[in-house]
Amino acid sequence: MPVNDTDYYKIYDQFTNEERVLKESVRRFLDKEIRPLVLEAFHTEEPLDMRKIAPKMGRMGLIGADLPQKYGCPGASYVDLGIICQEVERVDSSLRSYVEVQSGLVMTPLYKFGTEEQKKKWLPALASGEAIGCFGLTEPNCGSDVSSLETVAKKDGKHWILNGTKQWISEASLADMAVVWAKTDHGIQGFIVERGQEGFTQSFQKHKGSMRAGDVGELAFVDCRVPEENVLPEATGIKATFACLNHARYGISWGAVGAAIDCYETALRYSLERVQFGAPIASYQLVQDKLVTMLIEITKAQLLAYRLGRLMDEGKAMHGQISMAKKNNIKIARMCARTARELMGANGISLDSSPMRHMANIESVYTYQGTDHIHTLILGMDITGISAFGR
Amino acid sequence: MKIAVCLKQVPDMESKFKIVDGKKIDESQIAFKINDFDNYAVEAALQLKEKLGGEVVIVTCGPDRASKDIRQAFAMGADWGIHVNDPAVESGDNFVVASVLQKAIETIGGVDLVLTGVQAEDDQAAVTGVMLADLMGLPHCTNVKKLEINGNNLTVNRELEGGFNEVIEMSAPAVLSIQSGINEPRYPTLPGIMKAKKKRLDVKKGADLGVSPKSKTDFIKMFFPVSEHKAEIIQGDPATAAAKLIEKLKTEAKVI
Ligand SMILES: Cc1cc2nc3c(=O)[nH]c(=O)nc-3n(C[C@H](O)[C@H](O)[C@H](O)COP(=O)(O)OP(=O)(O)OC[C@H]3O[C@@H](n4cnc5c(N)ncnc54)[C@H](O)[C@@H]3O)c2cc1C
Numbered sequence: 001m002p003v004n005d006t007d008y009y010k011i012y013d014q015f016t017n018e019e020r021v022l023k024e025s026v027r028r029f030l031d032k033e034i035r036p037l038v039l040e041a042f043h044t045e046e047p048l049d050m051r052k053i054a055p056k057m058g059r060m061g062l063i064g065a066d067l068p069q070k071y072g073c074p075g076a077s078y079v080d081l082g083i084i085c086q087e088v089e090r091v092d093s094s095l096r097s098y099v100e101v102q103s104g105l106v107m108t109p110l111y112k113f114g115t116e117e118q119k120k121k122w123l124p125a126l127a128s129g130e131a132i133g134c135f136g137l138t139e140p141n142c143g144s145d146v147s148s149l150e151t152v153a154k155k156d157g158k159h160w161i162l163n164g165t166k167q168w169i170s171e172a173s174l175a176d177m178a179v180v181w182a183k184t185d186h187g188i189q190g191f192i193v194e195r196g197q198e199g200f201t202q203s204f205q206k207h208k209g210s211m212r213a214g215d216v217g218e219l220a221f222v223d224c225r226v227p228e229e230n231v232l233p234e235a236t237g238i239k240a241t242f243a244c245l246n247h248a249r250y251g252i253s254w255g256a257v258g259a260a261i262d263c264y265e266t267a268l269r270y271s272l273e274r275v276q277f278g279a280p281i282a283s284y285q286l287v288q289d290k291l292v293t294m295l296i297e298i299t300k301a302q303l304l305a306y307r308l309g310r311l312m313d314e315g316k317a318m319h320g321q322i323s324m325a326k327k328n329n330i331k332i333a334r335m336c337a338r339t340a341r342e343l344m345g346a347n348g349i350s351l352d353s354s355p356m357r358h359m360a361n362i363e364s365v366y367t368y369q370g371t372d373h374i375h376t377l378i379l380g381m382d383i384t385g386i387s388a389f390g391r
Numbered sequence: 392m393k394i395a396v397c398l399k400q401v402p403d404m405e406s407k408f409k410i411v412d413g414k415k416i417d418e419s420q421i422a423f424k425i426n427d428f429d430n431y432a433v434e435a436a437l438q439l440k441e442k443l444g445g446e447v448v449i450v451t452c453g454p455d456r457a458s459k460d461i462r463q464a465f466a467m468g469a470d471w472g473i474h475v476n477d478p479a480v481e482s483g484d485n486f487v488v489a490s491v492l493q494k495a496i497e498t499i500g501g502v503d504l505v506l507t508g509v510q511a512e513d514d515q516a517a518v519t520g521v522m523l524a525d526l527m528g529l530p531h532c533t534n535v536k537k538l539e540i541n542g543n544n545l546t547v548n549r550e551l552e553g554g555f556n557e558v559i560e561m562s563a564p565a566v567l568s569i570q571s572g573i574n575e576p577r578y579p580t581l582p583g584i585m586k587a588k589k590k591r592l593d594v595k596k597g598a599d600l601g602v603s604p605k606s607k608t609d610f611i612k613m614f615f616p617v618s619e620h621k622a623e624i625i626q627g628d629p630a631t632a633a634a635k636l637i638e639k640l641k642t643e644a645k646v647i
Contacts, residue, residue: 002405004422017459018584021466024424025579061581074581084581 058129072124082254089255093361094214104247106133113235136166172217190235199224253325267340428508465587466579489522
């Protein structure tokens with residue numbers, strides 16, 4: 001594997017030395033230690049063994065990258081986080097799901113909204129990969145419309161009693177703890193629910209056509225008693241959920257570039273080698289057009305992600321910009337996966353090469369963390385001032 | 392134990408190479424990386440430091456871009472470094488580089504061990520380590536596959552053709568050229584990279600070190616050899632094909 005990937009506009013020249021070292025190192029680590037495991041995990045829908053992999057990723061500093069060293073995290077930048085997501089998703093979207101769920105959706109709310117005790121208890125364990133967390137927001141009747149949550153929490157002395165079901169939750173069956181959002185008398189509230197708590201069951205969702213190398217499943221709460229100290233005190237209202245989502249959406253915008261590049265490079269190599277009608281298929285104009293389209297769109301996606309990263313680090317990023325990068329870059333990854341698959345003909349449908357797997361995975365990424373539509377509506381509202389979300 | 396590791400940045404050999412004017416490589420499409428053999432040398436030095444204490448100093452001759460791979464070595468755990476960034480040195484041959492490395496290592500003072508890679512992946516000259524040892528007047532061993540240290544005594548396995556090992560004893564200070572596969576180099580981690588940002592890197596010119604050595608060789612030109620496709624597939628059942636092959640090896644290729 002080359003030390004670096006497609007970079008037609010020399011965007012990596014804008015990286016600092018440290019950012020380049022990170023990119024190359026993460027790439028080598030993943031290619032050697034994890035990439036070889038993905039095909040079988042995806043094929044059998046037996047998720048990658050995160051009990052083994054997560055601690056390795058933790059040692060590499062790939063989890064909670066942007067959070068402070070005080071809590072056992074690397075204390076690095078948003079661009080560093082983006083670089084990690086890009087390299088991780090180049091391997092498999094389910095692995096990037098893990099990185100962003102844990103970093104953005106579990107550790108970030110703990111850091112932003114948690115008590116000092118909660119942070120000390122969970123952040124170092126999560127950063128090291130020794131503990132695995134999940135994020136429970138989506139429910140059978142609550143998807144894009146987060147305000148329609150049906151899981152309820154009722155106060156009972158020094159406890160809260162949770163009832164409800166969370167569905168399509170990454171790392172659901174494996175997690176040691178869940179950050180769960182429920183409705184209380186005073187509105188939406190975040191809770192920490194630990195594995196094994198009475199009334200809390202975690203299960204694995206089988207028969208998926210996407211994210212088959214990852215753990216996705218359900219969390220069920222039946223009169224689940226959560227102690228008072230597990231309430232995330234500052235995590236109140238729908239705004240709190242959005243604060244975490246922005247982090248994860250940002251990571252996805254880089255991750256999508258990784259998946260797109262992997263598809264493009266696979267198709268480019270293939271079309272240079274595959275001979276039909278007496279010449280490599282790369283020599284035909286129709287094929288070149290498709291390769292060039294992928295390259296142009298990847299380059300634009302890289303520029304969006306890179307600029308967004310610097311804006312995040314300067315504290316200047318706006319949520320509309322995050323939506324634009326998420327929406328655009330996933331659309332590009334989706335196009336590249338399909339186009340790459342197409343250029344590889346029948347061989348393209350084999351899981352022995354990556355485009356078909358990326359294509360399947362990206363369908364999830366297209367939907368989660370705000371569907372493509374939802375990001376259009378966020379941007380539409382931002383530029384017109386008119387909400388088109390509901391009637 | 393104070394260890395200096397000589398580290399070179401080289402092109403990723405999977406890059407696209409284009410020669411400009413028969414003189415130099417067009418760098419615009421090339422990704423640069425740490426010379427693989429030097430990566431093993433860095434790891435070997437770090438393992439010694441972990442066992443015996445001391446410090447690991449990186450010494451590099453190269454342009455601005457080489458600082459990336461010095462930082463990589465810092466991220467792995469090296470302590471500080473010297474970067475000789477001087478076009479005059481850059482355009483010199485291996486002798487010039489060895490002379491500059493010698494002076495740079497002298498400025499560190501008290502170095503017990505100098506590690507280099509066996510060769511650089513790009514020029515494959517495999518002489519810089521040997522020249523350096525000679526210039527420093529130190530014992531030297533190439534192709535080091537195993538390294539044990541007991542006080543000042545070094546026991547070194549030298550890899551020969553066919554994987555044979557030769558065991559050599561020598562005493563520090565010494566210069567060793569490390570063979571790939573001697574260890575498994577660690578990956579720089581993000582926490583390591585964060586620490587690397589604060590590590591000291593002294594940037595110097597040849598003149599700062601009081602050297603302006605002249606090349607001992609003249610570089611004339613570089614070119615890609617013309618590739619000749621002379622493969623022939625011999626058809627027929629195995630017995631006749633084999634007979635035909637023997638015939639051709641005897642009469643045409645004249646190798647048997
Ligand atoms: C692999 C995977 C992992 C996931 N992991 C997690 C997790 O860890 N935690 C978690 O909480 N959730 C997770 N999710 C759930 C994900 O966040 C939701 O699927 C997503 O929010 C969309 O909700 P929905 O599936 O209910 O679709 P719906 O909201 O029902 O949308 C269905 C369709 O209707 C469209 N639509 C809805 N409203 C509008 C509107 N106003 N205007 C126009 N179009 C509209 C949508 O764009 C979409 O096309 C995961 C999902 C997947 C697939």
